[in-house]
Amino acid sequence: MKWGAARFVAAESLPKTVEVVEGLNKEGLVVALDHLGESVESREEATTATQASIDILDAIQSSGVDSNVSVKLTQLGLDIDEEFCLENVDKIARKAKETNNFLRIDMEDSPRVDVTLRIFNTLLDRYGKEHVGLVIQTYLYRSEQDVLELGKKNTNLRIVKGAYKEPARVAFPNKKDVDDNFIRLVKLHLQNGNYTAIATHDEAIINHLKKWLKEKNIPDDLYEFQMLFGVRNGLQRELVKEGYKVRVYTPYGKDWYPYFTRRLAERPANVFFILKNMFRN
Template sequence: GASRFVAGETLEQAIEKVKSLNRDGLLVTLDHLGESVTTREEALEATQSALDIFDAIAESGVNSNVSVKLTQLGLDIDYGFCLENMERIALKAKESGNFVRIDMEDSPRVKATIDIFKTLLKKVGKEHIGLVIQSYLYRSESDVKDLGELGANLRIVKGAYKEPKEVAFPDKRDVDENYKRLVAMHLKNGCYTAVATHDEKIIEWTKSFVKENGIPKDLYEFQMLYGVRGGLQRQLAGEGYKVRVYTPYGKDWYPYFTRRIAERPANALFILKNLVKD
């Protein structure tokens, strides 16, 4: 069931999981599950949940930052309202000496997400806010160029939503090639890069790339999802790489879970393979 991919229903339970991941040498980013809210009340609740995570991290002393989705903070209700909510979270990240990353959702939301990110990057600085870029989108190469000029901290992913061929590469090989291109570009621009994938070919490629190009350890990290390739996560950490586990918790796990299982055919296979591999 969902529990394999979710670290409990409450923040307290999630913090216990973070402690245990930290003991294994893994860093964490916590995500309070939820997306696509339709009322201001729900968006304000989600905003408060994100603020509470920063307090719980500080109080427990665990090593974790926070990930959020803008549709959870009211992006589909009102841009200005969402920006206000995200700004409170970004200011909290800064005040806590911590970091918040804005996840990337489906393609109709990419422009607004980048706009909000850029606005807040100016306010709180790249040490406290980061963004996600998806290698399946044609536009991402130009976005990475642009965000590189701002020194942005980016998580590069392949992309998890079902997208039309008008906006995204239909062929997995193109997605993988673009993934490597984006990581190489951003690292060569001297910008912090989170390489978020379970794809061993890309992980191996990254290891060689950073070695050959003398990329310092403090400029990149690997990221994987909670409950996926736990053995590989610990192996990389044991080899001395920074590894961060994206750790969702909460009651609203359904959309997250179904995306993991079914949204892209490649992912369905991917998840099945990873259920048996460790």
């Protein structure tokens, strides 16, 4: 399993990760670094995770690589205490502002959306849209309303389909509806003049949006494509060649297990990819 995870995880240590980012930058890709981990159970673990993201921002500044940072609030103590989590993520957001960088808050499962929005809005008021942004999942019925609300504050949003198992009570059970909502919400946010990270590996959606972006003359500096490290590598580089900005979400660290198993669940073919390579080597 660990061997398989290497396809989706940059490295275990920060210095090695910075080398990987340098390599991606050389290929014209920009990066979002994520220190792996979620759902910590103790304050000590949350404090350590907070420091890890601050260290990433320092390493980005000192190495000069082109990367920002993503975090998950459950890693920063969300399930322990909301106020404690806010204190932690505030330290990272402050560092992001000090180093002229950007902090993206990932979105986790649906029971955590409201509290994530509360914390995010506090940070947005403190640090501004140039330094903090959020993720919206198009499988949730509520997301259109959230995009409209966040749009009023010109929030920088990463739009994704959503990676968690959700009940039909809160999320579209049919993939087609999730896909249609993805396209709808990307267009909505962009037409309201807001920065949008189009985060998908879905080539049909990407092609549809490329055409639409041209037709509507959406400025190049209002959007970027985003994909996961190790997924659709060829497509990432093709988009760069065509002149699009592409950011690779690049996880690193030792706590790779939950992240890796989500990638496998999304696409069981990944298991075969790993097995094939195991037998080859």
